[in-house]
Amino acid sequence: xxxxxxxxxxxxxxxxxxxxxxxxxxxxxxxxxxxxxxxxxxxxxxxxxxxxxxxxxxxxxxxxxxxxxxxxxxxxxxxxxxxxxxxxxxxxxxxxxxxxxxxxxxxxxxxxxxxxxxxxxxxxxxxxxxxxxxxxxxxxxxxxxxxxxxxxxxxxxxxxxxxxxxxxxxxxxxxxxxxxxxxxxxxxxxxxxxxxxxxxxxxxxxxxxxxxxxxxxxxxxxxxxxxxxxxxxxxxxxxxxxxxxxxxxxxxxxxx
Numbered sequence: 001x002x003x004x005x006x007x008x009x010x011x012x013x014x015x016x017x018x019x020x021x022x023x024x025x026x027x028x029x030x031x032x033x034x035x036x037x038x039x040x041x042x043x044x045x046x047x048x049x050x051x052x053x054x055x056x057x058x059x060x061x062x063x064x065x066x067x068x069x070x071x072x073x074x075x076x077x078x079x080x081x082x083x084x085x086x087x088x089x090x091x092x093x094x095x096x097x098x099x100x101x102x103x104x105x106x107x108x109x110x111x112x113x114x115x116x117x118x119x120x121x122x123x124x125x126x127x128x129x130x131x132x133x134x135x136x137x138x139x140x141x142x143x144x145x146x147x148x149x150x151x152x153x154x155x156x157x158x159x160x161x162x163x164x165x166x167x168x169x170x171x172x173x174x175x176x177x178x179x180x181x182x183x184x185x186x187x188x189x190x191x192x193x194x195x196x197x198x199x200x201x202x203x204x205x206x207x208x209x210x211x212x213x214x215x216x217x218x219x220x221x222x223x224x225x226x227x228x229x230x231x232x233x234x235x236x237x238x239x240x241x242x243x244x245x246x247x248x249x250x251x252x253x254x255x256x
Contacts, residue, residue: 004092005031008104009076010083013040016110017067023108024074031102032071033095035082039064040112088253109250113243118148122204122213123239130210131237142166144229145236146213148201154240155179155187161238162192169194171201173218201237209234 009020012034023030037043042060051058071078081097088107095102115133117123123131145165147158150172156179161168170177170187175197177184187193196215202223203214211234212227228235247256 002101002103005029005077005102005104007031007106007108008033008093008095008102009108009110010095011040011110011112012038012068013110013112014042014064014067015112016040016108017064017071019108019110020071020076021067021074024071024076030076031079031104032076033079033081033083033097033102035080038068083249086249086253088250109247111246111249113245115239116242116244118201118239118241120201120203122206126204126206126210126237129208130206130234131204131239133239140165140236143232143235144169145238146171146196146201147238147240148172149240149242150174150177150179151240151242152179152183155183157238157240158193159183159187159190161236162190165192165236167194168192169196171196171199171215173200174198204237206234210237213237 006028007023007030009016009023009030009032012020012032016032016034017038020030020032039060042048043064048058048060048063051063079100079102081099083095083097085096086107087094091105093104093107095107140161141164143165144167145161146169147154147161148171150170154170155177158168158170170193172195177187179187198218199215200218201213202216204210205212205214210228212225214223214225216223250256
C-alpha cells in the first residue's frame with residue numbers, strides 16, 4: 001500500500017481549501033486532490049460582498065489566490081487528478097484516480113457543484129454559442145443579453161454584465177426576486193437593467209449562434225418568440241438557476 005495520509009481533501013473550492021488549511025495547521029498529514037484548478041464556481045464570480053472581513057472589492061479569483069497560498073503555508077500536499085472510484089469502508093479509505101491510488105484515515109468530500117441547465121430544447125446545442133453559465137461579456141459588448149434566474153448569483157452577474165452589454169434583461173419565473181434586498185436595490189436602480197417577470201424560456205433557436213428564443217408566460221401560458229436585433233444578429237443567454245451537487249461518485253457508497 002502507498003502512503004496513508006491522516007486526511008485527504010477531495011476538491012479545491014473554498015470548502016476544500018479551508019479544510020486543507022485547518023488540517024495542515026493542525027499538523028495532520030494532509031493531501032488535497034483537485035481535478036482541474038482551484039476555486040470551483042467562485043473563480044467565475046466577479047464580485048464578492050458577503051465574505052466576512054472583505055471591506056474592499058473582492059473577486060472570486062483574488063479570494064481563491066489567497067486561500068491557495070494559505071494551504072501552501074500550512075504544508076498540505078497537492079495532487080491534480082480525477083478520482084473515478086472510492087472505497088470508504090474500513091479504517092483506511094481508498095481513492096482511485098486516473099493517475100494513481102490514494103489512501104487516508106479520513107476523507108473530506110468537497111467536490112462542489114455544476115450549474116443547473118434550463119433544460120429546454122436548443123440549450124445544449126447553443127452552449128458556448130450564445131448560451132453561457134458564466135458572466136463573461138467579452139463577446140457581447142454593446143449587445144443585448146438575457147440573464148435567467150432570480151437569486152443572488154443571477155442578479156449580481158446581471159449587474160456585472162451591464163458594464164459591457166447594451167441592455168440586460170433578467171428573466172424570472174416568478175413575480176419577485178429571491179436575491180438579498182441589498183442586491184435587489186442596486187439592480188432596480190441600474191438604468192441598463194430590465195425585468196421579465198413570470199417568464200420561462202421554452203426553446204432556444206439559432207443558426208450557428210443564438211438568434212431567437214421562445215418564452216412562456218407562467219400565468220397565462222401564452223408563448224412568444226423574442227428575436228435578436230437585426231443589426232446584432234444574436235444575443236446572449238446567461239443561466240443562473242442553481243447548481244447540482246457533484247456527488248455521483250459516492251452513490252451507493254454513502255447515504256445520500
